[in-house]
Amino acid sequence: xxxxxxxxxxxxxxxxxxxxxxxxxxxxxxxxxxxxxxxxxxxxxxxxxxxxxxxxxxxxxxxxxxxxxxxxxxxxxxxxxxxxxxxxxxxxxxxxxxxxxxxxxxxxxxxxxxxxxxxxxxxxxxxxxxxxxxxxxxxxxxxxxxxxxxxxxxxxxx
Numbered sequence: 001x002x003x004x005x006x007x008x009x010x011x012x013x014x015x016x017x018x019x020x021x022x023x024x025x026x027x028x029x030x031x032x033x034x035x036x037x038x039x040x041x042x043x044x045x046x047x048x049x050x051x052x053x054x055x056x057x058x059x060x061x062x063x064x065x066x067x068x069x070x071x072x073x074x075x076x077x078x079x080x081x082x083x084x085x086x087x088x089x090x091x092x093x094x095x096x097x098x099x100x101x102x103x104x105x106x107x108x109x110x111x112x113x114x115x116x117x118x119x120x121x122x123x124x125x126x127x128x129x130x131x132x133x134x135x136x137x138x139x140x141x142x143x144x145x146x147x148x149x150x151x152x153x154x155x156x157x158x
Contacts, residue, residue, distance in 0.1 A: 031056070031057075031060065032062065032063055034118065034119070035059060038060075038116075038118060038147050039064065042145050044068060044114055046068055046069035047069055047071055048070055048071055048113030048114055049070065049072055049113050049114070050064055050068070050072065050074070050114045050115075051074050051075075051076065051112040051114070051115045051134075051137055051138075052073060052117075053105075053117040053120065053130065053134055054076070054077055054078075054117050054119075054120025054130075055077045055082070055086055055097060056077055056086070056118075056119070057085045057089065058075055058085065059118070060116065060118040062089075062090045062092075062095075064116075065090070065095060070094060070114075071094065072094045072096065073092075073095045074097075074107075074112075075097040075098070076098055076102070076105065076106075077099065078099065078102070083099050102129075102130035102133060103125070103126050103129040103130050105133045107137050110140060112137050112138055113142050114142060114143045114145075115137050115142065115144045116144075116145050117146040117147075119148060120146075121148050122149050131144075131146070
């Protein structure tokens, strides 16, 4: 692909970052590094039901599966391409990925022990609604956590 071309995904997406194969080598690999630090900081007891809100290509979900010994992980993302990539590349029977809206999660209240969002809240049209949904989806006494990009220098490369 030359510098002037735009990638096109299965759904017709033309944003280069909307396609898992393009996103993963540049951003996804760093997402896994940050995910390890985030999970160490959370210090959650192993096990439990996890929700990865805005799962993207599955980087955070994959690290959760490696280090947190979850009962299961559900990844939700609005991108058909990212969910397809995660389903193909995160091969663990405890993981399930689906297309969904962070502002209206398709789960009953108090479904998950841990609800996390990595590098996604900056991109949700209403992050307050998404965070409220994270809290709603977590059981009483559960853990809700998120980390975001620091755009102090702007978004010149995005």
